[in-house]
Amino acid sequence: xxxxxxxxxxxxxxxxxxxxxxxxxxHGFLGxxxxxxxxxxxxxxxxxxxxxxxxxxxxxxxxxxxxxTEEDWFASLEKAYLDLKKRCKTIFVxxxxxxxALTLWLASKYREIDGIILINAALSLxxxxxxxxxASPRYLGEGKPDIKAENVFEITYDKVPLKAxxxxxxxxxxxxxxxxxxxxxxxxxxxxxxxxxPPKNTDYIMGNIKSTTKKMIVLQNSYHVASMxxxxxxxxxxxxxxxxxxxxxxxxA
Numbered sequence: 001x002x003x004x005x006x007x008x009x010x011x012x013x014x015x016x017x018x019x020x021x022x023x024x025x026x027h028g029f030l031g032x033x034x035x036x037x038x039x040x041x042x043x044x045x046x047x048x049x050x051x052x053x054x055x056x057x058x059x060x061x062x063x064x065x066x067x068x069t070e071e072d073w074f075a076s077l078e079k080a081y082l083d084l085k086k087r088c089k090t091i092f093v094x095x096x097x098x099x100x101a102l103t104l105w106l107a108s109k110y111r112e113i114d115g116i117i118l119i120n121a122a123l124s125l126x127x128x129x130x131x132x133x134x135a136s137p138r139y140l141g142e143g144k145p146d147i148k149a150e151n152v153f154e155i156t157y158d159k160v161p162l163k164a165x166x167x168x169x170x171x172x173x174x175x176x177x178x179x180x181x182x183x184x185x186x187x188x189x190x191x192x193x194x195x196x197x198p199p200k201n202t203d204y205i206m207g208n209i210k211s212t213t214k215k216m217i218v219l220q221n222s223y224h225v226a227s228m229x230x231x232x233x234x235x236x237x238x239x240x241x242x243x244x245x246x247x248x249x250x251x252x253a
Contacts, residue, residue: 001056001057001064001067001068001069001072003056003057003060003064004060004061004063004064005060005061005063005064006060007054007059007060008032008059008060008155010032010034010155011032011033011034011054011058011059011060011155012033012054012059013033013051013052013053013054013080014033014036014037014040014050014051014052015050015051015052016040016041016044016049016050017049017087018044018047018048018049018050019047019048019049019088020049020087020088020089020090021047021048021049021088021089021090021091021092021243021247022048022049022050022051022084022085022087022088022090022091022092023040023043023048023049023050023051023091023092023093023094023239023243024051024052024053024077024080024081024084024091024092024093024094025039025040025050025051025052025093025094025095025096025099026052026053026055026077026093026094026095026096026098026099026100026102026103027052027054027055027058027096027099028095028096028097028098028099028100028122028225029097029098029122029164029168030058030065030142030156030157030160030164031058031096031097031099031154031155031156031225032054032058032059032155032156033052033053033054033059034059034154034155035096035154035155035225035227035228036052036094036096036227037052038227038228038232038236039094039227039232039235039236039239040052042232042233042236043236043239043240046240048243049084049087049088051080051083051084053076053077053079053080054076055072055073055076055077055099056068056072056073056075056076057072057073057164059155061157062139062157062158062159062160062161062164063161065157065160065161065164066161066163066164067163068164068167069167070167070168070170070171070174073098073102073167073171074102074105074106077095077099077102077103077106078106078109081093081106081110090114090247090250091112091113091114092113092114092115092116092117092239092243092246093106093107093113093115093116093117094116094117094118094119094239095116095117095118095119095121096119096120096121096225096226096227097119097120097121097122097196097197097224097225098122098168098171098172099119100118100119100120100121100122101121101122101123101171101172101175102171103116103117103118103121104116104118104121104175104178104179104182104205104209105171105174105175105178107182107184108178108179108181108182109181111183111184113184114184114185114246114247114250115184115185115186115187115242115243115246116182116184116185116186116187117186117187117188117189117239117242118186118187118188118189118202118205119189119190119226119227119235120189120190120191120194120196120197120199120201120202120224120226121188121197121201121202121205122168122171122172122196122197122201123172123175123176123197123201123204123205124172124197124198124201125168125169125172125196125197126198127196128165128168128169131162131165131166132166132169134162135162136162137162138161138162139159139160139161139162140159140160140162140165141158141159142156142157142158142159142160145224145225145228146194146195146196146223146224146225147222147223147224147225147228147229148193148221148222148223148229148230149222149228149229149230152228152229154225154228176204176208179205179208179209179210180208180210181210182209182210182211183210183211183212184211185211185213185214185242185246186205186206186209186211186213186214186215187214187215187216187217187238187239187242188202188205188206188214188215188216188217189202189216189217189218189219189226189235189238190202190203190216190217190218190219191218191219191222191223191224191226191229191231192218192219192220193223194223194224195223195224196223196224197224199218202216213246215242217234217235217238219231219234219235
């Protein structure tokens with residue numbers, strides 16, 4: 001898919017060179033790397049090499065995302081993973097919302113991934129459910145991002161194409177089947193109150209994933225876009241500790 005519109009200022013892919021421990025971060029549906037920039041920069045401060053790619057069709061125009069498929073979005077993340085693999089010996093992958101689902105896809109395909117961090121990973125999105133078999137409208141208005149903190153601006157679209165919603169639903173529908181192929185350590189982070197993706201999505205993932213090392217964190221003061229919300233510092237710190245614990249085990253092995 002060829003994008004026809006320029007990238008919105010601030011929505012560009014993020015890459016910060018660090019040590020040989022890499023972390024790949026995927027934003028969610030309609031989001032951009034701007035939504036995970038704080039986490040990326042915070043993790044880079046710990047010395048890690050950080051890559052947060054802009055998924056195809058995101059951060060340009062809703063007319064671009066209309067032409068995208070689920071394969072385009074996964075390919076964007078996969079390419080960034082393979083590029084990071086050339087630079088880093090140890091790689092962790094973090095994903096928020098749809099990015100969490102794509103992270104699970106990636107971990108099921110590349111068993112060498114050292115650990116994954118899921119933030120309000122999406123297996124269902126109730127507000128879109130009535131559109132599952134719809135043929136119209138072509139575009140729908142999109143509300144404000146689900147962020148509890150005040151005065152936070154997320155780069156996103158004010159319209160969403162029906163075709164893009166159907167591609168998102170395809171991803172969510174296919175994700176439960178990949179859980180049996182995911183064996184790496186997992187840190188699952190969910191918001192106690194999420195007005196977009198039900199928190200029980202994370203419970204389902206943790207109950208069905210085949211990882212033997214798994215931990216869940218519940219955020220008490222953030223909504224869906226937790227990477228930009230009140231608990232973002234906690235997410236960064238918990239991720240750093242999770243990565244360090246996993247690295248220590250690798251060294252001992």
